[in-house]
Amino acid sequence: MTLQIDTLPQLKQLLAEQRQQRRTIGLVPTMGNLHAGHASLVLAAKAQCDFVVTTIFVNPLQFGPNEDFARYPRTLAADKVALSEAGCDAVFTPAASDLYPAGLEQQTRISVPHLSTLYCGKTRPGHFDGVCTIVCKLFNMSQPDVAYFGLKDFQQFFIISRMVEDLQMPLRLVGLPTIREATGLAMSSRNGFLNAEQHGQATAIHATLQQVAEHIRGGERDFQQLEQLALAKLQAAGLRPDYFHVVDRQSLLPAHGQSHQLVLLTAAYAGTTRLIDNVTVDSPVPA
């Protein structure tokens, strides 16, 4: 059974007890509506740490005014069952009023410059500041040894890693591979918004990523042309692409002449639902 705690003093006491017993703490920050991707994080945390805490908090600070904060799925009862099955020790379900007692406007924010304004950050200004701020708060509250994130949100993981490095936060981060449906569609809490037709359209996202990755593995290096090709494919599948970029995996900046370790990042709308995905690919280095 996963123990539910919803106040900060309870969390602090529980984790202090664990630390006293020299038990390592693994943290899995989530916004709930848990799926197999989240379960894989909990299972990895459980395999590597003595005590695992999952946090469930739909963070208003990372949603823009016209985004899906209000309709974001909140499914605590089912989430608790999934966490128990995955062997999670505790779930922390704080209230917004406890995390942001002075309100969102007055909240001190953490901002990783430039990287937070690219790709998803361009369409969602302020989004990564909201993510970094809540993640930093959750780290400070729980002081984990290790924190686990899914690599479906590749840009998010890169930015959190930069924050941890820049601010010398004393923990280790683990990024784990995207879990996919049989169709290739990346597991996401937002998949539940898709009707059957949109679900079919959305499978083109991973298919397109794979096709572009194949071109790159075959030696193609005209990244702009590949991006245009990908956007056209997404559109032809009935999606409304937001962006498709070939990105240098070391810097997260657009790939350039010397870039060989790459990640393809994309976001596209199926109906009104915005989905993101990525694949990593290495471009062959000429002999």
Ligand code: PAF
């Ligand atoms: O990836 C998510 O679910 C969220 O962005 C996170 C990291 C839990 C912060 O709210």
